[in-house]
Amino acid sequence: MSNIKNPVLRGFNPDPSILRVGEDYYIATSTFEWFPGVQIHHSKDLVNWRLLTHALTRRSQLDMLGNPDSGGVWAPCLSYSDGVFYLIFTDVKSHMGPFRDTHNYLVTATNIEGPWSDPIYLNSSGFDPSLFHDEDGKKWLVNMLRDYRKGRNPFAGIVMQEYSVEEKRLTGPIYNIFKGTKLGLTEAPHIYKHDGTYYLIVAEGGTRFEHAVTVARSESLFDPFEADPAGPMLTAADNPQLQLQRAGHASLVQTQTGEWYIAYLCGRPLRPSMYCTLGRETALQQVEWTSDGWLRLAGGGHHPQVDVEAPNLPQHPFSSEPVTVHFDEDKLSIHMNTLREPLSEKWASLKSRPGFLRLTGRESLNSLHGQSMVARRQQAFDVEVETLLEFEPESYQHMAGIVYYYNTKNYYYLYVSHDEELGKCLNVIATDHGIYNDVLSRPVSIEGHPQVYLGMRISDEKLQFLYSFDGMRWMTIGGVLDASKISDEHVESPLNGVKMDAGFTGAFVGLCVQDLSGRKKYADFDYFTYRELERTDESE
Incomplete structure (x- = not known):
C-alpha cells in the first residue's frame, strides 16, 4: 500500500474543505485576491491530486477590485446534497484593525466543473462560513462571530442559523454554539454528525505557529458544544522541529471503504529563518473514532506527519503538467x-x-x-x-x-x-x-x-x-x-x-x-x- 506524501497540495493552497462524492474526492482552497476564485483539486485515491477547476470565474460572482492584499476569498466550504454542489465563501473587503468587512455568499452547481451560479448573499457577521446538511433535510450556516469592541474577545464564538433553500436566505434565530477554548482565535467551523452525535471541528490559536485543530461535540445542535478534554486533536505548536508546522483549519471525510481522514493547512518553514516561502499548504492525515466517541489522529498523538498511510483504494495517478x-x-x-x-x-x-x-x-x-x-x-x-x-x-x-x-x-x-x-x-x-x-x-x-x-x-x-x-x-x-x-x-x-x-x-x-x-x-x-x-x- 502506498503512502500519502504531505503536503498533497503544495504552495499557497490553504483552508482546505474536503468532500467525497461517490469515488471522487475534491478539495476547495482559499484564493484571496487572486482570480479565478476557489481552487478545486480532484483525486481518486487521496494520494494523487490535480487542479480540476475553479468555482468563481466571472465578475458577476466575485468583484474584488479595490480589495486589500490578503482580502478576497477566504475559507471556502464545499458540500453536496441531493445532487447539488454547494460552495460557501467569504469575500473580505477589509481585515486590518478592529473592523472586518466580511461578506458571506453561496454558489451552487450540479457539476463540480460548473457552471456555478451567481452568488446568494448570506450574512456579514464574521468569516469562515460553512454549510451543514442535517439528516432531517435542514441546512445550517455556521461562521465565526466578529466583535470589534475593545476589551471583548474579537473571536466571539461560532454562530449558527438555518438556511432556507426555497427562500435563498438565512432565516430564524441565531445560536452561539461554541465559545472556544483557552487557545482562542476560534474560527473555521465545520459540523458533522456521527453515530447520532454532532461534532464541531474548529481552528484555534491563529493561523501561524500556534495553530491547532479542536474538536467539540453535542447531542443537539442547539446545546453548547463540549470541547475534547484531551486538548487539540492536531497541532505542531509544541514541537518546532517538525517539518510540517502551522497545522490547523481542518475538515473531515470518510472514504467509501470506511476510513476517515482530515484535510488541514500547514506550512513548511525554511531553517533557521522559520519563514514559509511557499505559504500555507494542504495536508492529509488519517483519523479514527475512539471508544468514548472522540475523533483523534490514527496511531495517537497530535502531530502532523509527512508520510501518512493511504486508504485502501486503487492508485489513480494523473499525467504531469507541461513545464x-x-x-x-x-x-x-x-x-x-x-x-x-x-x-x-x-x-x-x-x-x-x-x-x-x-x-x-x-x-x-x-x-x-x-x-x-x-x-x-x-x-x-x-x-x-x-x-x-x-x-x-x-x-x-x-x-x-x-x-x-x-x-x-x-x-x-x-x-x-x-x-x-x-x-x-x-x-x-x-x-x-x-x-x-x-x-x-x-x-x-x-x-x-x-x-x-x-x-x-x-x-x-x-x-x-x-x-x-x-x-x-x-x-x-x-x-x-x-x-x-x-x-x-x-x-x-x-x-x-x-x-x-x-x-x-x-x-x-x-x-x-x-x-x-x-x-x-x-x-x-x-x-x-x-x-x-x-x-x-x-x-x-
Missing part, C-alpha cells in the same frame, strides 16, 4: 492567475498576436485595481522561471518583465524600460513593506535588442534574476536577493515596531506590464516556463 506554456491555445493554463479581476481581452490577449501573450500596460504593481499581471503559484523550494519578451518602451513610465510577487507592498521585479541616457534598458526593483528601492546602481542598456530573455532562479531563500539575448548564454543581474521576504512571516514582521500588514497568501512568479502614462503600451511574451528542480535528501 512550458507557449501561448498557442485559446486560453491560459489553469495554473495561471490574475489579480482581483478576470482575464480580459482588453488587457491580456492571446488573439492579437497568435503564439504570444500580449499584455497591455495599466496601473503599477502597487495598485489594488487594474494590474496587468499573469502569474502562477510557486510550489517548490527550487524553481526556474523563464520567458522571452518583445517590448519597445518609449518612456520610463513603460515597464514590462517578470516578477516575484507576494503583494502590492512586497515584490521583486526585473523589467525592461526606457532611460533618457541609456535608451532601452533593464532594471530591478525591490519593494519591502511598501518601501521602494532600485537594486542596481545603474540600469543595464539593451538598446538595439528587439528581444530579451528574462529568467529567475529561486532556491530556498535565494533569488537570482538573469537575462540573455539568445536563450543560451545567461547573465546574472542584481545579485542574490532575499527570497524569504516573499512570505507571510516577513510581510507580517513589524516595521519600526509597528505591524503594517497581514499576509495569508504565498509567492507567485509571473509576467506583468505597466504603462503609467496611460497610453496603453503593450508587450508580447512568447512563452512562460516554470520548472521545479530536483532536491537531494540533504536539502529537504
